[in-house]
Amino acid sequence: MSVELLSARLHLRPLGLQDGQALRGDPAVLGGMHKLPRMLDGWVADLLAGESGELTWAVGPRGNRSLNGCLGMLNASLDDDEAELSCWIAPAYRRQGYATEALARIIDYLFEDEKLERLRGSCYRRNRAAARVLEKCGMQRQGQMQEQEGSKSQQDLLLYSLSRADWQARRLGLE
DSSP, X not given: OOOOEXXXXXXXXXXXXXXXXXXXTOHHHHHHOSSHHHHHHHHHHHHHTTOOOTTEEEEEETTSOOOSEEEEESSOOSSSSXXXXXXXXXXXXXXXXXXXXXXXXHHHHHHHTSOOSEEEEEEETTOHHHHHHHHHTTOEEEEEEEOOTTSSSOOEEEEEEEEHHHHHHHHTTOO
């Protein structure tokens, strides 16, 4: 499955090997996200092994193949009824609504086409912008968790989720 998606301003395409390698070496990616560095390692390994990386998307403006960010699923299988999403936008493209637009488009795709029942997301407590993106996309805060002692960051994580029923009600204006 090689799914390309379009939103009003963005082109979301499967992450390619060059994209993954570029992101993997970017210190802004490695330091700013809770799960993205581990996700990138998995994506790049899959791409090197000749697998498609189909559940990862490069985010860029419509009309070109530039890489302004990426979005993907932590559990790279649609066999479960739920998935955890992570999104990263390059610093030069932040505060322009790209993360919200990209995440909203992926949420619609996963509920409409893949028929998932629940989506999850998380972010560091200090990352207010990421929390706001999750909330604007309809995700509701479910709680928080402190990372295990011994982890490099030892920061609180905010936990979010969105059910298919809540997504449908939101789309119908019944929330």
